[in-house]
Amino acid sequence: MNPNLLIVDDDPLILELITGELEQFGYNMFTAGSGREAMSIFQTTPIHLALLDYSLPDVCGENLFRRLRAQKPDILVMFLTGNPNLETAVSLMKSGVNDYLTKPFSLKQLSAHVRAIFETNGAAREVIRHEYKPDPISWFPGGYSFGNSKAMREVDAQIRNLPRYPDTTVLLTGPTGTGKSVVARRIHELTWGNKAPFVEIDCSTIPRDLCESELFGHEKGSFTGALRSKQGLFEAAANGTAFLDEIGELDLSLQAKFLRVLEARQFKRVGCERTIPMSARVIAATNQSLPGLVREGRFREDLYFRLNVVELWMPPLRERREDMLILARQFLNYYARRYEKELTGFTVEAVDYLQNCDFPGNIRELRNMIERAVISTNTSLIQLADLVSLNRSEQRLQHPTDAPASGAPLTLSKTNGQTSAETGTLNLATLERQKLFEALASANGNKSKAATMVGLSRTAFHRRLQKYQQAQ
Numbered sequence: 315m316n317p318n319l320l321i322v323d324d325d326p327l328i329l330e331l332i333t334g335e336l337e338q339f340g341y342n343m344f345t346a347g348s349g350r351e352a353m354s355i356f357q358t359t360p361i362h363l364a365l366l367d368y369s370l371p372d373v374c375g376e377n378l379f380r381r382l383r384a385q386k387p388d389i390l391v392m393f394l395t396g397n398p399n400l401e402t403a404v405s406l407m408k409s410g411v412n413d414y415l416t417k418p419f420s421l422k423q424l425s426a427h428v429r430a431i432f433e434t435n436g437a438a439r440e441v442i443r444h445e446y447k448p449d450p451i452s453w454f455p456g457g458y459s460f461g462n463s464k465a466m467r468e469v470d471a472q473i474r475n476l477p478r479y480p481d482t483t484v485l486l487t488g489p490t491g492t493g494k495s496v497v498a499r500r501i502h503e504l505t506w507g508n509k510a511p512f513v514e515i516d517c518s519t520i521p522r523d524l525c526e527s528e529l530f531g532h533e534k535g536s537f538t539g540a541l542r543s544k545q546g547l548f549e550a551a552a553n554g555t556a557f558l559d560e561i562g563e564l565d566l567s568l569q570a571k572f573l574r575v576l577e578a579r580q581f582k583r584v585g586c587e588r589t590i591p592m593s594a595r596v597i598a599a600t601n602q603s604l605p606g607l608v609r610e611g612r613f614r615e616d617l618y619f620r621l622n623v624v625e626l627w628m629p630p631l632r633e634r635r636e637d638m639l640i641l642a643r644q645f646l647n648y649y650a651r652r653y654e655k656e657l658t659g660f661t662v663e664a665v666d667y668l669q670n671c672d673f674p675g676n677i678r679e680l681r682n683m684i685e686r687a688v689i690s691t692n693t694s695l696i697q698l699a700d701l702v703s704l705n706r707s708e709q710r711l712q713h714p715t716d717a718p719a720s721g722a723p724l725t726l727s728k729t730n731g732q733t734s735a736e737t738g739t740l741n742l743a744t745l746e747r748q749k750l751f752e753a754l755a756s757a758n759g760n761k762s763k764a765a766t767m768v769g770l771s772r773t774a775f776h777r778r779l780q781k782y783q784q785a786q
C-alpha cells in the first residue's frame with residue numbers, strides 16, 4: 315500500500331501538475347477543488363498526507379486543517395501558501411502543521427518536501443515500507459558502499475558469500491537507520507539480481523488480525539472482509555526474498571506458525587487446505603535485542619535460533635566514524651546530481667562537524683542532513699552552516715517570511731538574507747554558542763546530556779564549549 319495523498323486547491327492546473335509530478339513517485343493521488351470535496355474524499359479514503367492551499371473558495375485552509383486533524387490526529391499536513399504573514403506562520407506551526415511551502419515553488423521542491431515529510435515522520439514512513447518499492451538511493455551509478463570500517467568490511471564479506479546458500483535464513487540486527495533494509499536488498503541483488511521478487515513486510519505496522527493473511531495469504535471468504543483471494547508474503551516472494559522487518563514485533567501466536575513454515579518450508583493460505591512450498595530466502599531484521607525479548611517471554615527462543623543462522627550486526631554510525639565521510643560523500647554526489655547542483659565537496663569545518671556528530675538516527679539522519687544541505691547551499695562546497703540548522707519550526711517562527719521557497723532548513727547566513735561566508739561564520743558562531751549554552755542549561759549542566767541534545771559527542775561538545783568560554 316503506497317501512501318495516499320490528497321491535494322486541495324481550487325486551481326485545476328495546480329492539481330494536475332502536482333498530481334503528475336507526485337504520481338511518478340508511486341503516491342496515490344486524490345484531488346479536491348474545495349473544502350467540501352476534500353471532506354467527502356477524506357471520509358471514504360485513508361489519507362496519509364494532505365497538501366492544502368491556504369485560501370479555498372468555501373473554507374479557510376486552517377479550518378479545514380483543524381477538521382482533518384480532529385478526525386485523524388496522525389494525518390500529515392503541508393500547506394501550500396502565498397507568502398504568509400508572521401501571525402499566520404506562527405499559528406500554523408503552533409497548531410502542528412508538518413510543513414509549508416511558499417508559492418511559487420518548483421515541482422522538484424514540492425516532491426523533495428513530500429519525501430522529507432515521509433522520511434522524518436516515523437509512522438508515515440512505515441506506510442511506504444509496508445510494500446517493497448526499490449529505493450533509488452540504493453542504485454548509485456557504479457555501485458554504492460557500506461563504508462570501509464572493519465565491521466562493514468566483515469558484513470560485506472559475509473553478504474558476498476550468501477548467494478551460494480540461497481535458502482539460508484539471515485537475521486539483521488542493529489539500531490534504527492543503520493542500513494538493515496539496504497543490506498537485505500543487497501543480499502537479494504547479489505543472489506538473484508532482478509530475476510526474482512523481493513517482497514518486504516513490516517511486522518510493526520500490520521494490524522494483528524491482518525498479519526496472518528499478510529504472511530500466508532488467504533482464500534476468498536475465509537474471514538469477514540476477505541472479498542478476494544490474496545497471496546501473502548511467502549507466496550509473493552516465490553523463489554526470491556521474503557524480508558520481514560521489525561521481526562521482534564511479530565505476535566507470539568504467529569511466531570509459532572512462522573517457525574513451522576521455516577522448518578517445513580511449506581505453508582497454507584488462511585482458509586485453504588492446500589499446501590504451498592516455500593521457496594524464498596527469509597531475511598528478518600530487528601532493532602531490538604531478540605535475546606532480551608526471549609528473556610521477557612515476548613519472543614520464542616526456538617524461532618530466534620532458527621532465524622539466527624547467519625546474523626549480521628549493523629553497528630551504529632558513531633562506532634564506525636571512518637564510514638561517515640564515505641557515506642556523506644556518496645550522498646553528496648547522489649543529491650547533487652538529483653538536484654542538479656555543481657557541488658565538489660565539503661569545507662574543512664563541515665568535515666569536522668560531520669566527523670564529530672553522533673547521528674543517533676544513524677545513516678538515515680546523515681542522509682537527510684546531506685540532502686537538506688545540498689538543497690539549501692549556494693556554494694560549490696557544503697559549508698558548516700548548511701549542515702547545522704536550527705529546529706525548523708523555531709526558524710520559521712523567528713523568520714517566517716524569509717523561509718526559502720525550497721523550505722529547506724535555513725542556514726543562518728540565508729536567514730538573514732546574507733550569503734557572505736564571513737558573515738555566515740560569524741552568525742553561525744553566535745548561533746552555535748547559543749545552542750550549546752541553552753542545551754547545557756536544559757541539561758542542568760550535565761555535559762554528556764547536553765552533547766546528546768545537540769547531536770555532538772561529549773568531546774566535541776566540550777571542545778566547542780571551551781572555545782566559546784575562552785572567547786568571553
Ligand SMILES: Nc1ncnc2c1ncn2[C@@H]1O[C@H](COP(=O)(O)OP(=O)(O)OP(=O)(O)O)[C@@H](O)[C@H]1O
Pocket residue numbers: 449451452458459460461488489490491492493494495496497559599600601677678681
Ligand atoms: N550503505 C548505504 N548506502 C546508501 N544509503 C544507505 C546505506 N545504508 C543506509 N542507507 C540509507 O539510510 C536510510 C536508513 O536505512 P535502512 O532503512 O536500511 O535502515 P534500517 O536499519 O533498516 O532502519 P530501521 O531499523 O529504522 O528500519 C535509508 O534511507 C537508506 O537508503
